[in-house]
Amino acid sequence: MNFKPLGDRVLVERVEETNTTASGIIIPDNAKEKPSEVKVIAVSSEVEDVKVGDKVVFGKYSGTELVLEGKDYLILDTSDILGIVA
Amino acid sequence: MNFKPLGDRVLVERVEETNTTASGIIIPDNAKEKPSEVKVIAVSSEVEDVKVGDKVVFGKYSGTELVLEGKDYLILDTSDILGIVA
Amino acid sequence: MNFKPLGDRVLVERVEETNTTASGIIIPDNAKEKPSEVKVIAVSSEVEDVKVGDKVVFGKYSGTELVLEGKDYLILDTSDILGIVA
Amino acid sequence: MNFKPLGDRVLVERVEETNTTASGIIIPDNAKEKPSEVKVIAVSSEVEDVKVGDKVVFGKYSGTELVLEGKDYLILDTSDILGIVA
Amino acid sequence: MNFKPLGDRVLVERVEETNTTASGIIIPDNAKEKPSEVKVIAVSSEVEDVKVGDKVVFGKYSGTELVLEGKDYLILDTSDILGIVA
Amino acid sequence: MNFKPLGDRVLVERVEETNTTASGIIIPDNAKEKPSEVKVIAVSSEVEDVKVGDKVVFGKYSGTELVLEGKDYLILDTSDILGIVA
Amino acid sequence: MNFKPLGDRVLVERVEETNTTASGIIIPDNAKEKPSEVKVIAVSSEVEDVKVGDKVVFGKYSGTELVLEGKDYLILDTSDILGIVA
Numbered sequence: 001m002n003f004k005p006l007g008d009r010v011l012v013e014r015v016e017e018t019n020t021t022a023s024g025i026i027i028p029d030n031a032k033e034k035p036s037e038v039k040v041i042a043v044s045s046e047v048e049d050v051k052v053g054d055k056v057v058f059g060k061y062s063g064t065e066l067v068l069e070g071k072d073y074l075i076l077d078t079s080d081i082l083g084i085v086a
Numbered sequence: 087m088n089f090k091p092l093g094d095r096v097l098v099e100r101v102e103e104t105n106t107t108a109s110g111i112i113i114p115d116n117a118k119e120k121p122s123e124v125k126v127i128a129v130s131s132e133v134e135d136v137k138v139g140d141k142v143v144f145g146k147y148s149g150t151e152l153v154l155e156g157k158d159y160l161i162l163d164t165s166d167i168l169g170i171v172a
Numbered sequence: 173m174n175f176k177p178l179g180d181r182v183l184v185e186r187v188e189e190t191n192t193t194a195s196g197i198i199i200p201d202n203a204k205e206k207p208s209e210v211k212v213i214a215v216s217s218e219v220e221d222v223k224v225g226d227k228v229v230f231g232k233y234s235g236t237e238l239v240l241e242g243k244d245y246l247i248l249d250t251s252d253i254l255g256i257v258a
Numbered sequence: 259m260n261f262k263p264l265g266d267r268v269l270v271e272r273v274e275e276t277n278t279t280a281s282g283i284i285i286p287d288n289a290k291e292k293p294s295e296v297k298v299i300a301v302s303s304e305v306e307d308v309k310v311g312d313k314v315v316f317g318k319y320s321g322t323e324l325v326l327e328g329k330d331y332l333i334l335d336t337s338d339i340l341g342i343v344a
Numbered sequence: 345m346n347f348k349p350l351g352d353r354v355l356v357e358r359v360e361e362t363n364t365t366a367s368g369i370i371i372p373d374n375a376k377e378k379p380s381e382v383k384v385i386a387v388s389s390e391v392e393d394v395k396v397g398d399k400v401v402f403g404k405y406s407g408t409e410l411v412l413e414g415k416d417y418l419i420l421d422t423s424d425i426l427g428i429v430a
Numbered sequence: 431m432n433f434k435p436l437g438d439r440v441l442v443e444r445v446e447e448t449n450t451t452a453s454g455i456i457i458p459d460n461a462k463e464k465p466s467e468v469k470v471i472a473v474s475s476e477v478e479d480v481k482v483g484d485k486v487v488f489g490k491y492s493g494t495e496l497v498l499e500g501k502d503y504l505i506l507d508t509s510d511i512l513g514i515v516a
Numbered sequence: 517m518n519f520k521p522l523g524d525r526v527l528v529e530r531v532e533e534t535n536t537t538a539s540g541i542i543i544p545d546n547a548k549e550k551p552s553e554v555k556v557i558a559v560s561s562e563v564e565d566v567k568v569g570d571k572v573v574f575g576k577y578s579g580t581e582l583v584l585e586g587k588d589y590l591i592l593d594t595s596d597i598l599g600i601v602a
Contacts, residue, residue, distance in 0.1 A: 002172035003143075006135050009168060044169075049522050057519075057591075059580055064145055064168060075143075075168045082525060082580060082591045083560075086518035088258035089229075092221050095254060130255075150231055150254060161229075161254045174344035175315075178307050181340060216341075236317055236340060247315075247340045260430035261401075264393050267426060302427075322403055322426060333401075333426045346516035347487075350479050353512060388513075408489055408512060419487075419512045432602035433573075436565050439598060474599075494575055494598060505573075505598045 003068055005044040008078045011066070012038035015055065036060050037085060038074060047078050055085040089154055091130040094164045097152070098124035101141065122146050123171060124160060133164050141171045175240055177216040180250045183238070184210035187227065208232050209257060210246060219250050227257040261326055263302040266336045269324070270296035273313065294318050295343060296332065305336050313343040347412055349388040352422045355410075356382035359399065380404050381429060382418060391422050399429040433498055435474040438508045441496075442468035445485065466490050467515060468504060477508050485515040519584055521560040524594045527582070528554035531571065552576050553601060554590060563594050571601040 005011050015037050040054045050056055062080035066073045091097050101123050126140045136142055148166035152159045177183050187209050212226045222228055234252035238245045263269050273295050298312045308314055320338035324331045349355050359381050384398045394400055406424035410417045435441050445467050470484045480486055492510035496503045521527050531553050556570045566572055578596035582589045 003169050004172065005169040006142075006167050007165060011169065042169075056522075057582060066143060066168065068171070079523060081522050082582065083519050083521040083527065083558075085584070086520065089255050090258065091255040092228075092253050093251060097255065128255075152229060152254065154257070175341050176344065177341040178314075178339050179337060183341065214341075238315060238340065240343070261427050262430065263427040264400075264425050265423060269427065300427075324401060324426065326429070347513050348516065349513040350486075350511050351509060355513065386513075410487060410512065412515070433599050434602065435599040436572075436597050437595060441599065472599075496573060496598065498601070 003042050003073075005042055005047075005075060007044055008046055009044050009075050010040050010047055010050060010056075010078060010081070011042040012056065012058075012063075012074050012076055013041050014038050014072070014074065038076075041073065049078055050081060050084060056081045057083055057085060089128050089159075091128055091133075091161060093130055094132055095130050095161050096126050096133055096136060096142075096164060096167070097128040098142065098144075098149075098160050098162055099127050100124050100158070100160065124162075127159065135164055136167060136170060142167045143169055143171060175214050175245075177214055177219075177247060179216055180218055181216050181247050182212050182219055182222060182228075182250060182253070183214040184228065184230075184235075184246050184248055185213050186210050186244070186246065210248075213245065221250055222253060222256060228253045229255055229257060261300050261331075263300055263305075263333060265302055266304055267302050267333050268298050268305055268308060268314075268336060268339070269300040270314065270316075270321075270332050270334055271299050272296050272330070272332065296334075299331065307336055308339060308342060314339045315341055315343060347386050347417075349386055349391075349419060351388055352390055353388050353419050354384050354391055354394060354400075354422060354425070355386040356400065356402075356407075356418050356420055357385050358382050358416070358418065382420075385417065393422055394425060394428060401426045401429060433472050433503075435472055435477075435505060437474055438476055439474050439505050440470050440477055440480060440486075440508060440511070441472040442486065442488075442493075442504050442506055443471050444468050444502070444504065468506075471503065479508055480511060480514060487512045487515060519558050519589075521558055521563075521591060523560055524562055525560050525591050526556050526563055526566060526572075526594060526597070527558040528572065528574075528579075528590050528592055529557050530554050530588070530590065554592075557589065565594055566597060566600060573598045573601060 003011055037055055037057050040050050040052050040056060043050060043052060058076055058081050063074040063076040066075055089097055123141060123143050126136050126138050126142060129136060129138060144162055144167050149160040149162040152161055175183055209227060209229050212222050212224050212228060215222060215224060230248055230253050235246040235248040238247055261269055295313060295315050298308050298310050298314060301308060301310060316334055316339050321332040321334040324333055347355055381399055381401050384394050384396050384400060387394060387396060402420055402425050407418040407420040410419055433441055467485055467487050470480050470482050470486060473480060473482060488506055488511050493504040493506040496505055519527055553571055553573050556566050556568050556572060559566060559568060574592055574597050579590040579592040582591055
C-alpha cells in the first residue's frame with residue numbers, strides 16, 4: 001500500500017479492541033471521546049512525534065475513515081494523538 | 087482548459103469511485119466526511135505539497151464545485167487534502 | 173466609474189451565466205456555494221493576485237452587492253476568489 | 259464638532275440615499291448587508307486608508323450610531339469600509 | 345477612591361445622558377449598541393490612548409459594573425472605547 | 431495551605447460582600463457579570479500584575495471553585511481580574 | 517505501565533475524593549467545572565510545569581479517559597491543570 005499523508009497527518013490502522021473498562025463495565029459504542037488504540041502505517045514528512053509502527057491512542061471521533069486497496073484505514077492529525085503506548 | 091487557482095487552492099477532477107468499504111458494506115451517499123479520490127488538474131503558484139497529475143484523497147464535503155468549458159471540477163484548499171495515493 | 177476598493181478587496185461585475193452543469197442538469201438558484209464567474213473592474217492597492225480585466229470565479233454567496241452610478245457591482249475579498257479563468 | 263475616534267475607527271455622516279437598484283427594484287430596508295455611502299468626518303490617528311472628506315461605502319449593518327451635539331453620526335471600523343467613491 | 349485597573353482596562357463614571365436622538369425620537373432603553381458618554385476616572389498603566397478626565401464614548405453594553413466605596417462605576421476595555429469627546 | 435497555581439492563574443479567597451448597589455438597590459444573585467472582591471492567596475510564577483495580599487475585583491462568573499484543606503477558594507486567570515482595590 | 521503522552525499532555529490517575537465542600541454541602545456529581553485532584557503518572561517531553569508524582573487540580577470535565585493494562589487513567593492538557601497541591 002502506497003499512501004503519503006500531507007500536513008501533520010498520519011495514516012493508522014485500527015487494532016482490535018474491547019469496549020470494556022478496567023472495572024468490567026461495557027462502554028456503549030457511541031460513548032463520546034473514548035480513545036482508541038491504533039498502529040501507525042504512514043506519516044507525513046512534517047510529522048516528528050510519531051513513527052511508522054508506533055501504537056498510538058487518540059480520541060475516538062477524531063480522524064477520517066479511508067479505504068485503500070480494499071482495506072480500512074484512518075487519517076489522523078498528529079495533534080489528535082494523545083500518546084504512544086510502549 | 088485554462089484555470090489558475092489562487093491562494094492555497096488546487097483544481098481537481100473526480101475519479102470514478104465505488105461507495106463500498108473493504109468489507110463490502112455500501113456507504114450511503116450522505117455519509118459525513120467520506121474521503122474521495124481525485125486527480126489534480128491545476129495548482130496555485132503558492133502550493134508546494136501536491137503537483138498536477140497527483141491522485142489525492144480529501145474529505146468528501148470539502149471543496150467547491152465548478153464547471154469549466156462544460157466539464158465538472160472541484161476546487162480544494164490544499165489543507166483539505168488528506169494525502170497522495172501512489 | 174471611479175471606485176477604489178480598500179483592504180484586500182476587488183470590485184467585480186457579473187458576467188452572464190447559465191445555471192446548468194456539464195451534464196445538463198439545472199442547479200436551483202439557492203444551491204449553496206455555486207461559484208460564479210465575474211470580471212474584475214477595480215482592485216485595492218494591496219491586491220497582488222488579480223488584475224483589472226481578469227475573469228475570476230468565486231463562491232456564489234461571497235461578496236457584497238453595490239450600486240455605483242446606477243449599475244450593479246459586487247465587492248469581493250481577494251481570499252474569496254477561487255481562481256482566474258484564462 | 260470635536261470628536262477623536264480611537265483604534266482603527268472613523269466617524270462618518272450619512273449621505274442621502276435611495277433604496278433602488280440599477281434595474282429600478284426597491285430593496286426592502288431590512289436587506290442584509292446592503293452597503294451605504296457616507297462621508298468621513300473624523301479619523302483616528304491610526305487610520306491611513308481614508309481621509310476626512312472621503313465618500314466611502316460600507317456594509318449597512320456595520321458601525322455604531324452616535325449622537326454628538328444633537329446630530330446623528332456613525333462610528334465605523336476602517337476594516338468595514340469597502341471602498342472610496344471618487 | 346483608589347482603584348488600579350489591570351490589562352487594557354479603564355475605570356469610568358457615567359455622565360448624565362438623555363435617550364433622545366437629534367431628531368427628537370426617544371430610543372428605548374434596550375436599544376442594542378447605543379453608545380454612552382462617560383468620564384475616565386482611572387487607567388491601567390498599559391493604557392496609552394485615553395487619560396484620566398477624558399470624556400469618552402463606548403458601546404452601551406460593553407463594560408462591567410462595579411461599586412467602589414458606595415458609588416457606581418464601569419470598567420471598560422480600552423478597545424471598547426469608540427472615541428474621545430473634546 | 432500550600433498550593434501553586436499554574437499558567438497565568440491566581441488563587442483567591444472570597445471577601446464578605448453585600449449585594450447592594452450604591453443607590454441601595456439589591457442585585458439578584460444571578461445578575462450577569464457582577465464583579466466580586468477577593469483577596470489573593472497565591473500566584474503562579476508567571477503572574478506579574480498582582481501579588482499575594484492584593485484585594486482584587488473580577489467578573490463574578492469567572493474562575494473555578496476549589497476546596498483545599500476544607501476551605502473554599504477560587505482560581506482565576508489573571509486576565510479576568512479587572513483591577514486592584516487599594 | 518508504559519505510556520508516553522504527546523504534545524502538552526500528561527497522564528494522570530484519579531485520587532479518591534469526596535463530593536463535599538468545606539461547609540459540608542454535597543455537590544451533585546454533574547456540578548459544572550468542579551475541580552478534581554489527581555496524581556501525575558507520565559508527562560510529555562514538552563511539559564515543563566508539572567512532574568511525575570505531582571498532585572494536581574484540574575477542571576472536572578477536562579481530559580480524556582483512557583484504559584491502559586486494565587486500569588483507568590486520564591489524559592490532560594497541561595493548560596487545563598489549575599495548580600499543584602503541595
